[in-house]
Amino acid sequence: MEKNRVELKIYGNTYTILTEDDPEYVEGLGELINKEMHAVSNESPTLSQTQCAVLVALDQADACKKANSEAVNLRAQIKDYIEDAARAKLEVDVARREIERLNRELSSLRNKISENN
Template sequence: MLNKVKVVICGKSYNLQTEENPSYVITLAKDLDKKITQFMDENESASLTSAAVMVGLSLLDDNMKSVSDVDNIRAQIKGYVEEATNMRIEADQLRKELDALKSENESLKNDLGLRSLRDKVDGTHN
């Protein structure tokens, strides 16, 4: 659904149609107005067009760096997920091995108990 939003940037009104929440678009416009105004205050000889272009380039630069950072974070997370998966597989294998060793240990204890009992029985019959 398209929303109609009126914003003012550097004293000029713009009537926009957007699918975004109107308050979000108004916030964006206020931030842009603030950045352009600040640039023009710091660079008194800059025209509105130059200020808008420079602010636009700065915002695009910030966006590109953010996208790059997000891509790097995604790659790191993917690595962590793969590592966690490998660790989970290894833990499962170690649990199985531990269970097998416990079973073998129990079997050996039983065998030892039986041999000990046989030795006692054999010792009492001799």
């Protein structure tokens, strides 16, 4: 796949990134990090650029880990729902077969009654 060269300005520094991702996507990531670094710096002006970057990285790692955990939980819930749906389908199939059997039995009994009359 073709590599895209994307220039990002983050916290006053320019970074050139080679990526297979869409340039607009990477630019959006750069804007997010830039905003977060400025927000951390505004809250704690005595922090160095490196300290700001580490705090932003920790915050992003935390968000990523929580999102992954939520995704795992959602996959487990979906799996449970699929299993429940499969069980319900089996129950419906069993009930349909029983209804068909009872309808045949009812029809047979009606025929016997009509023959006796």
